[in-house]
Amino acid sequence: NVKFTEGKIGELDTAVIPEFFGGFVNAAKITLHVDLVRGKNAHHKCECVFKAFAKALRFACQRNPRTISATCSAISFA
Secondary structure: OOOOOOOEEOOEEOOHHHHHHHHHHHHHOOOOOOOOOOOOOHHHHHHHHHHHHHHHHHHHHOOOOOEEEEOOEEEEOO
């Protein structure tokens, strides 16, 4: 749910951003939801989306000796 009103950010065509994420989730066989609450500047919106994605992916896949990894989702032991 990220709308880009600008067609380009520098040389980057904003139409390839959803294509990147679509390709990633198809190849990784995961579900991904990206929601941007607000923003005006296309550069900052794009930066926010990629940084949040990277942080979420890192968090989901980090090792923890108290959890079992199930396709990057952690199930905690009580």
